[in-house]
Amino acid sequence: MSLYGTMRTGVSGMNAQANRLSTVADNIANANTTGYKKASTQFSSLILPTTGGAYNSGGVTTDVRYSISAQGTFTYTTSATDLAINGSGFFIVQGSDGIEYLTRAGAFTVMDDGSLRNTAGYKLMGYEYSSTADPTIVINGYDGLSEINLKSAAPSATPSTSGQLDVTLPSNEPHPYSKATSLVAYDSLGNTRKLDFTYSTTGTAGAWSLAVTYTDPDTGTVSTLATQALTFDSTGNLTSPASGTITTSSLTFGVGAGAPVLSGLDISIGGSKQLNQDFAADGDINGSGPSEVSGYEISADGIVSLKYDNGDLIPKFRIAMANVQSPDNLTPLAGNVYSQSNDSGVIVMGYAGNSGYGSILSGALEDSNVDIAEELTSMIESQRNYTANSKVFQTGSELMEVLVNLVR
Known part of the structure; x- marks a missing residue:
């Protein structure tokens, strides 16, 4: 020895x-x-x-x-941009060096430049939201990602495109009889436009006429946007128009390219009836006037939406997620982030809630x-x-x- x-x-x-x-x-x-x-x-x-x-x-x-693969408990907060992953996967963040990293540290805050950064200064990455299709994912790389930036969250107005108006017309009123009701629509700039729906008897049982008009509040000029003959069967159900829908014509307010426009609206009237009772109406038209952003909402599948004062929720981005075959072999770096190593396996991209990825908890943080x-x-x-x-x-x-x- x-x-x-x-x-x-x-x-x-x-x-x-x-x-x-x-x-x-x-x-x-x-x-x-x-x-x-x-x-x-x-x-x-x-x-x-x-x-x-x-x-x-x-x-x-x-x-x-x-x-790294062992999940911590959750602490719940009042901030919608505090995020935690319940299950497998990592957020993708970008450092000041322009390189993407993986992290589970989701204490993100909206900065002055609109970016979402965690306490270590890393920016959250994702894709711009599309209502028609998911963005194409580069499965083994970060190409196609963009920073989730909420700076463009300016006041928003949503023009009206469709609506619904169901009325009950009194069957025993003597001819001539006329009754009007109104709905508010929004033009392309978010101005409110009151539309009048006037129902009149024709002298024939079960037959009515409907006129949709707009009256200019300044000049008193009346514009007719639609006329429609209505017929009802012996049980009071609407039989014409067969589609149960009327379409109004477009209306431009003023002259020039910047003049607001009320586009043609598809109004569903299929639930209207003719019965022996007083006139009644129930309906609504979509759209909204200008509204400021009042907050943010992030769903379990990672869709980042802007919340407006009027209650509208407009999706803007979708948070990207990534995973590797052996998370415990990732290389830890300063700032509580990880990079791919030879032993971790390749980066695999995806979305929250999809196979192999956990769901996102908004208003929560994963503890150590x-x-x-x-x-x-x-x-x-x-x-x-x-x-x-x-x-x-x-x-x-x-x-x-x-x-x-x-x-x-």
Whole structure:
């Protein structure tokens, strides 16, 4: 047995315990860091060959592992842009270097430039929303991503395109009889336009005429937007128009390219009836006037929508997500982000809620998965083991001193 080997083994043990203490210190320091994944030190023995019947002491080596795939608990907040992933996957964020990274730290805040950045300064990435089709995903790369930017959230107006008006017409009123009701529509600039719907008898049982008009409040000019003959069967149900829909003509208010336009509206009247009771009406037209953004809403499948004062919810972006075959082998970097490594597997892109990806929780943050009690226990064990290894080294040193003194 070599005394040098004994001392070397003691040093190896101290170094191993120092590595363990380093991971414990990191874990305790980040116990309250959003999305932090704990590190742990794994030990393996180093065996040297025994020769001539003499034992040749080896030592211990360490390997640091990260519990990236272990999900933490959730803390719920009042901010819609605080995000957590319930299940597998990572947010894709971009650093100031223009490079994309993966993270579970979802404490995002809307900045002055409209970007969504987490506490480490990384920008959230995704795709512009389309109501007709999902954007094409580059499965193994970040091409096609853009930053989710809400700076363009200016006041919004939605022009009217369709509506519904169901009335009950009194069957026993003597001819001539006329009754009007009104609905408000919105033109291309968000101005309100009151449309009058006037129902008149024709002198024939079950037959009425409907006129849709607009009266200019300034000049009193009346514009007729639609006329329609209505017929009802003996049970009071509408039989004409067979489609149950009338379409109004467009109307331009003023002259020039910037003049507001009320586009032609498709008004459903199929639920109208003729019965022996008083006139009644129920209906609505879509669209809205100018409205300021009052907040944001992020759905479980990652669709980012702007919420307006008038209650409208306009989708703008869809958050992209990514995953790898072996998340625990990703390379951790400063700022609680990860990059692909040779052992993690390739980046696979997708959406929240799709196969292999968790759902997004808005108004929630994923806590660190560090267990303080477990870390304190590890710290005490490492301290005790470090002391024991130092005793081995000290003993070997003392014996070495005895051996040196023998030759004096």
